[in-house]
Amino acid sequence: MESLIPTLIFVLTEIDAGNSTRITIRSTVSNKKLTRDDESTLYYLTFEILRIMNVVDLYIKMSSSSFSLKKINPKMRSLLRLATFLLKVEKKPIEYVNEILEPYYQQIESLQLNTILESIQAITENLLYENKFDLASRFSIKYYTPTWIIRKYLSRWNEKFTKELLVSFLQNLPMYVRVNTLKADFKQIISVFEDRNISYELINEIQNLIKIVYSETPIPRLPEFDEGKFVIQQKASALVSHVLDPKPGEKILDMCASPGGKTSHIAALLGSGENIEAIDINEDRIKILAKRLELLGVKSTKIIKSDSRTLYKKTQTKFDKILLDPPCSSSGTYSSRPEMKWRLKQRDLRWYTKLQSDLLNSASKLIESEGCIVYSTCSLFQEENHDIISSFLKENTNFSLTEANPILGLSSELLDNKAQELYPHLHETEGFFIAKIKKED
Numbered sequence: 001m002e003s004l005i006p007t008l009i010f011v012l013t014e015i016d017a018g019n020s021t022r023i024t025i026r027s028t029v030s031n032k033k034l035t036r037d038d039e040s041t042l043y044y045l046t047f048e049i050l051r052i053m054n055v056v057d058l059y060i061k062m063s064s065s066s067f068s069l070k071k072i073n074p075k076m077r078s079l080l081r082l083a084t085f086l087l088k089v090e091k092k093p094i095e096y097v098n099e100i101l102e103p104y105y106q107q108i109e110s111l112q113l114n115t116i117l118e119s120i121q122a123i124t125e126n127l128l129y130e131n132k133f134d135l136a137s138r139f140s141i142k143y144y145t146p147t148w149i150i151r152k153y154l155s156r157w158n159e160k161f162t163k164e165l166l167v168s169f170l171q172n173l174p175m176y177v178r179v180n181t182l183k184a185d186f187k188q189i190i191s192v193f194e195d196r197n198i199s200y201e202l203i204n205e206i207q208n209l210i211k212i213v214y215s216e217t218p219i220p221r222l223p224e225f226d227e228g229k230f231v232i233q234q235k236a237s238a239l240v241s242h243v244l245d246p247k248p249g250e251k252i253l254d255m256c257a258s259p260g261g262k263t264s265h266i267a268a269l270l271g272s273g274e275n276i277e278a279i280d281i282n283e284d285r286i287k288i289l290a291k292r293l294e295l296l297g298v299k300s301t302k303i304i305k306s307d308s309r310t311l312y313k314k315t316q317t318k319f320d321k322i323l324l325d326p327p328c329s330s331s332g333t334y335s336s337r338p339e340m341k342w343r344l345k346q347r348d349l350r351w352y353t354k355l356q357s358d359l360l361n362s363a364s365k366l367i368e369s370e371g372c373i374v375y376s377t378c379s380l381f382q383e384e385n386h387d388i389i390s391s392f393l394k395e396n397t398n399f400s401l402t403e404a405n406p407i408l409g410l411s412s413e414l415l416d417n418k419a420q421e422l423y424p425h426l427h428e429t430e431g432f433f434i435a436k437i438k439k440e441d
């Protein structure tokens with residue numbers, strides 16, 4: 001643990017600066033050649049600190065009025081968060097925390113680390129609830145989520161449902177792998193897992209998807225993963241391509257394709273990447289997409305850097321099936337991306353919904369008559385899901401909802417029970433929304 005401290009401070013600081021948690025940890029593990037034990041400690045501490053960051057920060061703010069957590073040096077902020085977590089959550093002795101962190105601590109407003117730790121030590125859990133009278137504010141402390149997000153949940157679901165959802169965001173979801181049938185067959189991957197004593201469960205509803213129950217070896221360290229014979233993909237994400245239901249010969253468009261989880265799945269379902277066009281607006285993400293499709297043996301897919309909002313102005317091509325998996329608030333993924341709940345601001349939602357509805361309008365101009373558009377997000381906010389679909393249908397009466405089969409989630413009453421939503425506490429997967437709309441002849 002002691003030798004990991006500079007690495008932990010570095011990782012927390014990078015994430016604080018807006019970088020992705022998983023990518024930061026993964027690249028740090030490989031650059032620093034961490035042992036497997038250090039890797040799991042790094043994952044554990046980073047994720048746990050991020051999950052409960054509002055309370056960690058509250059302890060620090062309550063400990064002293066002489067500095068502002070937002071304004072101090074980012075490394076010191078990370079160090080104080082780590083110290084508070086070790087002290088209050090891991091219940092490590094104050095002398096130990098001070099001793100291991102002191103060498104990295106620079107005075108803040110002439111405060112010694114030990115002084116801050118002593119104040120934090122004295123703050124009881126009850127004090128955190130001071131002046132938190134309404135349910136959303138109390139839940140915010142208890143389930144470590146911004147109050148405004150809890151208010152949104154409580155306005156849609158009852159207290160019990162909200163509580164269960166919030167608890168599930170504090171736990172790890174099972175890992176799923178999808179056999180990449182362009183490079184391996186199901187039996188081959190099953191025998192790899194059996195040879196390595198990896199326990200797994202089959203997911204009957206989704207072909208070639210396997211839930212990992214326990215594995216001594218981290219799954220990404222298996223050679224078959226590096227060879228692209230299987231991919232790690234959440235159950236809900238793997239469901240989307242089945243709802244699209246691509247058929248050989250159909251022209252398929254993936255409007256927001258990178259990093260290619262769904263494009264590669266569509267190609268695997270078709271047995272080839274031909275007839276697929278994969279678009280992304282971002283230069284770096286196009287490179288990631290191209291690399292990933294190559295690794296996964298997806299050939300002949302057209303990869304295009306373009307803005308899908310205006311694509312219809314640049315092409316005469318019409319598509320039989322379109323997948324629209326636009327950027328979203330990621331509010332269904334707090335269990336694997338806890339940093340997202342602290343990054344999202346209320347005003348960001350308006351930006352997302354404008355982009356989502358512009359992209360859907362563009363999709364409507366690119367689809368053939370009788371063709372289908374599948375719209376999916378990893379969000380649980382109604383504005384990004386039901387509202388986008390219902391206002392689109394209101395303005396485009398030549399489109400109608402069709403069942404987003406196979407339905408593994410809850411069918412959405414707000415959309416005639418035709419769209420579906422998946423919830424971590426009910427379906428052991430990330431929160432997701434999937435709707436399918438058809439253009440009438």
Ligand SMILES: C[S@@+](CC[C@H](N)C(=O)[O-])C[C@H]1O[C@@H](n2cnc3c(N)ncnc32)[C@H](O)[C@@H]1O
Pocket residue numbers: 255256257258259260261262263279280281282285306307308309325326327328
């Ligand atoms: C949710 S991710 C897509 C994930 C992908 N479908 C998968 O399953 O791996 C959204 C992607 O949309 C891209 N994007 C954002 N705005 C876009 C636009 N106007 N046109 C095309 N792509 C866009 C982003 O760069 C990002 O890669």
